[in-house]
Amino acid sequence: MALRGVWQLKKLVVSYSDWGGSSKGIRAFMESHLPAFKEANPQLEVDTEMIRGQHPHLKALYKNHNDRVVCVKNMDPEEILLHATRLRNSLGRKVIKLRTRHVTKHPSVQGTWTTALKYQDEQNQVL
């Protein structure tokens, strides 16, 4: 998730509850994998937030002011790490079906082909 070398994920908010059973995985994640994740991504701002009475989630804020929320209730710490890595790896693009797999601003180098185009040999003979 880096557009021309610039990381796109600005902030990751890890929301959990200290009482609920659905937050068990994320609490374990915060102890085991979160410090390593923070060190591997120094450009990223990681916050932890306690929300009581709600299921845990990961909130990602991107540079294009998009945000993505992933609910991590009842997940293992490894799965939560996978989701966090996925959020870090993606641009803040809206998740819609791709139109083309090749995005370019200069589609033609040698000139766009038309029916009127005639090819010429090196000796300037028309092929």
Add this chain to the structure above:
Amino acid sequence: MIFRMKDRFGLLTMHTPIRRCLQALNREPQPTLSLFKDPSSLRSFSVAAFSNHNISSPLPIFTNSKPASAFGKWHDPRYFSTSKQDDHTKKADIHEEIEDEDDSDDNYDDEDEEDYEDDDDECVSVSSSKKVYTAEEKEAEATAIGYKVVGPLQKDDQVFKPYEPAFAVVQIGSHQFKVSNGDSIFTERLKFCEVNDKLILNKVLLLGSASQTIIGRPIVPDAAVHAVVEEHALDAKVIIFKKKRRKNYRRTKGHRQELTKLRITDIEGVEKPQIELAEKPSESAKKEQEKVPLSA
């Protein structure tokens, strides 16, 4: 009662069942390839014959699953050779070996000799999702797909140049793209690279610019296309819905494809028209011409 003349007299031909061939081999240790005239089985046997020196018996190990099923038919005592004692002893041995081969057969494919030898050495069960790759395996697989990881992008690298009028047709996996400087490409998830990694795509099929076109047969050997990994993301969800009407059958499945976005930074191997440099030498040439007549 042995009805076929060939079975009676121990002649080996194309129609001889494979088990018979095994028995013949047991009796006289010989190179196995010459005995089999069936071309498809020849192919599979050639892979097997040279590897695996662990098993001491002279029997070849079949990569095809056909031999196992062929054995299934021939367990009936009616089909054994003339010497019944021979058969009873051999049957026990071959039974055990079939069972072993059955397990190992499932793991082996005809395709990669490399994988075959690795499985042999490690004896790993098949769970491809958590396979640990060594560095060489990674490189080998990566080059097979068509790219090479160079390393992470450093801060000081000025990789993102302005547009140059040159293009290349590059193949990644099974997809081909016509790329130019500054384009972005979505490919299937490339396994061995992280975000912000530099890659070199080495399967280049065609290079072109305003002045020159180079056609590869099938690839251009000294060409390289540099790219940077921008993103590893999931595509939008597609719902696969199956229904058979009036049959009470309905299935819904969701699928998100894993994609990698690459930004092409440089194309090497073509003549690129250099406009700026062309102007300067012409200016200096003019000055020299002016000086020369003065001195003369």
